[in-house]
Amino acid sequence: MTRPGAAEFAAHEGEVVVASSILYRIAVFDTPLLSLTVDGRPVQSRQGESVLAAMLTNGDHVRRHENGGEPRGGFCLMGACQDCWVWIGPGERGRACTTFVADGMQISTSPDPHFD
Amino acid sequence: MECRSRLLQTPTLTRIVIVGAGPAGIAAAELLSRASVEVTLIDEALHPGGQYHRAPAPGLKLDMRRLLGAGYAAYETFHKDAAALCAKVDYRPGTLAWSVHGGAVHLASRRSTQALGFDALVLATGATDRIMPAPGWTLPGVFTLGGAQALLKDQGCLIGRRVVVCGSSPLLYLAAVQYLRAGGEVAAVIDTTRFADKLRALPDMLAAPSVLSSGLRHMVELKRREVRIVHGATIDAFEGEGRVAAVLCTLPNAAPLRIACDAVAYGHGLRPETQLAELAGCALRYDAVQRNHVPDTDLEGRAGQGIYVAGDGGTIGGGQAAAVSGSLAAAAVLRDLGLSAIDIDLAARRRLLQRLRRFQRGLATAFRWPSERAVLLDDAVILCRCENVTFGEVRAAMDQQGDTAEVNRIKTASRCGMGRCQGRFCGAGLAEVVAASARPSDRERDRLRVQAPIKPLPIALAMDVSP
Numbered sequence A: 001m002t003r004p005g006a007a008e009f010a011a012h013e014g015e016v017v018v019a020s021s022i023l024y025r026i027a028v029f030d031t032p033l034l035s036l037t038v039d040g041r042p043v044q045s046r047q048g049e050s051v052l053a054a055m056l057t058n059g060d061h062v063r064r065h066e067n068g069g070e071p072r073g074g075f076c077l078m079g080a081c082q083d084c085w086v087w088i089g090p091g092e093r094g095r096a097c098t099t100f101v102a103d104g105m106q107i108s109t110s111p112d113p114h115f116d
Numbered sequence B: 001m002e003c004r005s006r007l008l009q010t011p012t013l014t015r016i017v018i019v020g021a022g023p024a025g026i027a028a029a030e031l032l033s034r035a036s037v038e039v040t041l042i043d044e045a046l047h048p049g050g051q052y053h054r055a056p057a058p059g060l061k062l063d064m065r066r067l068l069g070a071g072y073a074a075y076e077t078f079h080k081d082a083a084a085l086c087a088k089v090d091y092r093p094g095t096l097a098w099s100v101h102g103g104a105v106h107l108a109s110r111r112s113t114q115a116l117g118f119d120a121l122v123l124a125t126g127a128t129d130r131i132m133p134a135p136g137w138t139l140p141g142v143f144t145l146g147g148a149q150a151l152l153k154d155q156g157c158l159i160g161r162r163v164v165v166c167g168s169s170p171l172l173y174l175a176a177v178q179y180l181r182a183g184g185e186v187a188a189v190i191d192t193t194r195f196a197d198k199l200r201a202l203p204d205m206l207a208a209p210s211v212l213s214s215g216l217r218h219m220v221e222l223k224r225r226e227v228r229i230v231h232g233a234t235i236d237a238f239e240g241e242g243r244v245a246a247v248l249c250t251l252p253n254a255a256p257l258r259i260a261c262d263a264v265a266y267g268h269g270l271r272p273e274t275q276l277a278e279l280a281g282c283a284l285r286y287d288a289v290q291r292n293h294v295p296d297t298d299l300e301g302r303a304g305q306g307i308y309v310a311g312d313g314g315t316i317g318g319g320q321a322a323a324v325s326g327s328l329a330a331a332a333v334l335r336d337l338g339l340s341a342i343d344i345d346l347a348a349r350r351r352l353l354q355r356l357r358r359f360q361r362g363l364a365t366a367f368r369w370p371s372e373r374a375v376l377l378d379d380a381v382i383l384c385r386c387e388n389v390t391f392g393e394v395r396a397a398m399d400q401q402g403d404t405a406e407v408n409r410i411k412t413a414s415r416c417g418m419g420r421c422q423g424r425f426c427g428a429g430l431a432e433v434v435a436a437s438a439r440p441s442d443r444e445r446d447r448l449r450v451q452a453p454i455k456p457l458p459i460a461l462a463m464d465v466s467p
Helices: A051-056 B002-012 B023-032 B064-088 B145-155 B171-181 B195-200 B209-224 B275-279 B318-336 B346-366 B391-404 B407-414 B427-435 B459-464
Strands: A033-038 A041-046 A085-089 A092-095 A106-108 B015-019 B038-042 B090-092 B096-101 B104-108 B113-117 B120-123 B127-129 B142-144 B162-167 B185-191 B229-231 B234-239 B246-250 B257-260 B263-267 B270-272 B284-287 B292-295 B302-304 B307-309 B382-384
Touching: A033 A051, A041 A051, A051 A085, B015 B023, B015 B113, B023 B038, B023 B064, B023 B318, B064 B090, B064 B145, B064 B171, B064 B209, B096 B275, B120 B318, B127 B145, B142 B145, B145 B162, B145 B171, B145 B263, B162 B171, B162 B246, B171 B185, B171 B209, B171 B263, B185 B246, B185 B257, B195 B346, B209 B229, B209 B346, B234 B263, B270 B292, B307 B318, B318 B346, B382 B391, B382 B427, B391 B407, B391 B427, B407 B427
Parallel strands: A033 A106, B015 B038, B015 B120, B038 B090, B120 B307, B142 B263, B162 B185, B162 B263, B185 B229
Antiparallel strands: A033 A041, A085 A092, A085 A106, B096 B104, B104 B113, B127 B270, B234 B246, B246 B257, B284 B292, B302 B307
């Protein structure tokens, strides 16, 4: 299928596209590479990327709901709905969509047992 | 010496605080920066632009000229002006204004808090998407329409590879065009307003012919690229196991349609962020055309003693109207404080704002808020996504309260609107459920009351901020 414009927005060559990811990156960051973990799993990211973009280009949810346990993936993407609330260990919680990645960040999709 | 003279001067200067660095806040700051007042510009984001002029995060290689097309010139001018301005005024990015009380605006940044006094406060807080819930709207992959655009511009990501854009908003067409330009696939645009209603709105929409024609250009671009567009459909459900996989919709007198996708951009127009205005003591009124509660202001944005509201945080009007109302509010501030007026053509700006408001009335008809859905949706559908409260639970609370039912009592009884978003995304639907009940409806009253802080604060700051 032809996608006019796709070439101009091509992501890194050889980039691994995660099959279960939600988001589809069409422009890359020209910034230092950073390493973080999501539920203990290593994830590579780049400075300037939001925690939500890092999580959803590598997976299909950002948290599980406290009551139902069903997955949530964020909703408003502009810091208003608080649906993308994640646990950024140790000891911090925040919105994935308005928090930016930092090297060594440890993110949990469910409550951190050492906090909360 | 320089420091010393600044210290001596500061207390004598009039301090104007502006909240929000989108088109309204920047226009207000620009005008005020030319007067001898101290301007403090507070913004939650790290960079100016708001949602309307949202810019890529630093280091993101995104071709905005290509993405925005004809809209690029306005974007470029805005950011050039905003960068120069932010260097000139007391600009505080990454700062949440979480309350207004005791004559001060209360601020929180990542590691500190401050109560900042002001002589005048300009609230340019913007808007978020208005949402009518639908079955499956909490599934991962279903995002707001504004969010789908924000993510693309700020992070260089599409919400999915094959996207359905749906709801009722002129932004449906803009978002679909931007997704195509960025190399995405748009499975369909599902507009819940009938085409006949759009034609009916034409006379009002002709008040702003350039905005109208840019909207029509987007529709033509979508047609040319053979994107399926349906008008007057009902969104029946978002389907999927663990994430969205299809949108189910119905056209009048036709069999249901299932459109496969891996993401959905969904919205029914915008609702203003009125929380700070309400905390500042401004009166709110129900706008029956836009079907939103808005701060009660005059055309220049005067909302109370020393409080001014500009842009979509007051009346939804779009980016151009926001900039005009920002400069009108700034001129009103200067006049009310008895400071020297700035040489701009206020009468022309008032006329332009009135024309743009008339255009918005047209948009409210052309892109209807589907209030009737609140009555038709099944009991099992989630209304409050923070607390997982269903329409059925809200209706049960209504039955119990009978004639005394009103949104804040329903909130207490059902927990609908009690979650972290403070009713930003369930409030509009909840108001329709309550308004449709048997008891006499009072739209002025059917509004969830705000509470400070207007957004959650980091726990580490909590000890700092007790009022």
